[in-house]
Amino acid sequence: MASNQEEIKLFGMLASPFVSRVEIALKLKGIEYKYEEEKWGNLSETLFKYNPVYKKVPVLVHNDKPISESLVILEYIDETWKQNPILPSDAHKRALARFWSNFIDDKYMNALRKVLYTVDEKECKIYIEESEVALEFLENELKDKFFGGEDIGLVDITAVFIAFWLPIIEEVMGLKLLNIGKFPKLYKWSQDFNNHPIVKEKLPPRESLLAFYKARFAS
Template identity: 75%
Template structure:
């Protein structure tokens, strides 16, 4: 292909990401895009005041993130990451081996289905029994992940799907436990997972994407207070 043709093909490709900086789900997609070296335009959405464009792109869930590639929208963070990995082949996020790829999907789904549900129980209620149940479920889930971690990252020596999914644990969990006054995730309880979180958060690409900690802490405190007040 000539240089002119290559330039024309590049110009035709348009990538937009609709998101919010405080969202860990959007953060996942940004990390994947940056790992791949994909240029994209960030369309900022406002909490509880989503644009008509976003709702038109994601009428089923009406939420971020939404990736729009050449006018084709893709929703849900894990679905988007797999799309990114399949579309841009450089710096693979999922393993090439089918069994390892299936395992990566399993643990990513585990984080969203088990760990995320548990931590929501802890952070979004004042009911002591629910909090205790959430703490127990959170620690069990973290113990499973502690046992699964064999290398520097879940993806080996390089970041993979499970690592990106786990940004909620590496960056947002310490903020959650600071706000609610609990110590669920410590180096004493989960040494391998804790070291992983430090390595992951300090990875150059991840560090570039993560929102300011103080700003995120204040946003979570405000969101939690509003949620608890509404539930009374």
């Protein structure tokens, strides 16, 4: 637990999977923090002060020292509070966890962004294939119940978007990306991950998220 002298704030936003990553990690560690909700399209001056480079959530402020970018924050949390580690102790396994977490952001999230914001149908098909190739790599990498073994770890937390956000986006867009026939292990992992008691407590309400994306894609 954080000591009484520590002040921990998290600047976040309901619809952000990157913020959810940080909330899950803090909950896993048993760290109490103050949550500051930012508004989509109307971010606060305080947030800009703490994250002048990227001007976005999440930002973790620990004793008035800000840390931004979700993967950087996750590593900071793991190094600062040693209980319930989210990174393996073995150096090679730790490097692999970092590799796959970066892969999710670089390959999968980027491909999916193109799927969502491309109007041209032919191009969209190419990006869907790209995103499926990325999911295949993750399907083959998943050896246990979770990427972290029997307990959730860095890669699982990074992949919260795939487990929880993706089915909502599929519903809004009329797509089928996380196909149980194509990706049986990933599909089962997503169910186990979403139902993990700590994860479940920190995921945003599904209906609110669904309404948010319906409104966003309608505009």
